[in-house]
Amino acid sequence: MHKYLASISLFLVCLIIDSGNNVASEEVELQPPVAAIKSLIDLNCDHDNQCKLIAVGVSACGGPQIYLPYSVKNSDVAKLKSQVALFNGKQRLQNRKNSTVGTCNELMPPKTFCAKKRCQTSAINHVLKER
Secondary structure, eight states: OHHHHHHHHHHHHHHHHHHOHHHHHHHHHHHHHHHHHHHHOOOBOSSGGGEEEEEESOOTTSSOSEEEEEETTTSOHHHHHHHHHHHHHHHHHHHHHTTOOOOOOOOOOOOEEEETTEEEESOSOOOOOOO
16 A cells, blocks of 8 residues: 555655746645545455545546555545545646646556455556656
8 A cells, every 4th residue: 555655655756856846835735635645545355345446646638647446444435535536636726737748648447356355456556657
């Protein structure tokens, strides 16, 4: 789980470095939702049908930057979706404001499953190539 969530933070750091100083202060505003997202994700499961994905981040072309697995067994799904919507909304606005461009590659959602009582994905690395 941590490597998936760390990917979000790494992406934001790369965006700050690549986008210049005027965007850096706006990137900081995206950090609280990421911390909130991290705290709401629970991976404990008993069955495959408890494992779901949530699309986090908004690429310049509109698709997600990463899919994170979570379990509906113990997660507060409504709160998780709310925090992701907040994060995605801020990032979408930032992309528009800064005329962000990207490669427009489609990120395909991986399959989820429950193994050893933890939600996992079929993809080893499903983070879109960072800018």
